[in-house]
Amino acid sequence: MSSYEDAFRQSVDDPEAFWLAAAQSVEWDTTPTRALDDTQAPSYKWFPDGTLNTSVNALDRHVRAGHGDRPALIWDSAMVPAKRTYTYSELLDEVATFAGVLRDQGVVAGDRVIIYMPMIPEAAIAMLACARIGAVHSVVFGGFAAKELATRIDDAQPVLLVTASGGSSPVAPSSTCRWSSRPSSCRRLHRTP
Numbered sequence: 001m002s003s004y005e006d007a008f009r010q011s012v013d014d015p016e017a018f019w020l021a022a023a024q025s026v027e028w029d030t031t032p033t034r035a036l037d038d039t040q041a042p043s044y045k046w047f048p049d050g051t052l053n054t055s056v057n058a059l060d061r062h063v064r065a066g067h068g069d070r071p072a073l074i075w076d077s078a079m080v081p082a083k084r085t086y087t088y089s090e091l092l093d094e095v096a097t098f099a100g101v102l103r104d105q106g107v108v109a110g111d112r113v114i115i116y117m118p119m120i121p122e123a124a125i126a127m128l129a130c131a132r133i134g135a136v137h138s139v140v141f142g143g144f145a146a147k148e149l150a151t152r153i154d155d156a157q158p159v160l161l162v163t164a165s166g167g168s169s170p171v172a173p174s175s176t177c178r179w180s181s182r183p184s185s186c187r188r189l190h191r192t193p
Helices: 003-013 015-025 054-067 088-104 121-133 146-156
Strands: 036-040 043-046 071-076 083-087 112-117 136-141 160-164 185-189
Touching: 003 015, 015 036, 054 071, 054 088, 054 121, 071 088, 071 121, 083 088, 088 121, 112 121, 112 146, 121 136, 121 160, 136 146
Parallel strands: 112 136, 112 160, 160 185
Antiparallel strands: 036 043, 071 083
C-alpha cells in the first residue's frame, strides 16, 4: 500500500488522531488536544483549544532551523521591469519592523486593518505583520476604485488603512475616497526602487 493510501485510510479510520498528528508539523503557542469541534455542526472549529501565530510559522521557524539565507519571497512584477528576492531572514526583519509600525499606530490584537495595495512585496509584508501582532487583515485589491474601497472600509470598520503611493498603476492625485466609518489612521507606504 502506498503512503498516500495509508494516510487516507488513517484519516478516514481515526480522523482525530490523524489531524492531531498532522498538527505537529507546525509550531503552536498552545498545542491543541482536539482536532475538530463538531458540536455545532455544520459550523466546525479546527484545533479549538490550540493557538498559533501564522507569521512565526511562515518565517521565524525557518530562520531558527538554519534556513534564513534561503529565498522566502520572490517578486517578479508582470507590470513593471522589477524583481526582488527576500530571504527568510530579510523578510522576517521587514515584517518585524512593520509590525512595530502597526503597534506604534495603536494597532492591537483583534483590531482590523485594511491593506489596499498593488501586488508588491510590501503587501505580503503588511499581511504577515498584521498576523504577527494578532490583527485581522482584509486585503482589498489595489485596482478597486475609490467607491469599492469605501464600501469595504464601511464593512470592515478598520482602525488602520495601509496603502501605497505606487505600483503597477499609481493612484491618480485627484482620486477621492469617502466612507462613513473612517479608520483612526491611514498610512501610505512609499519606496523608490
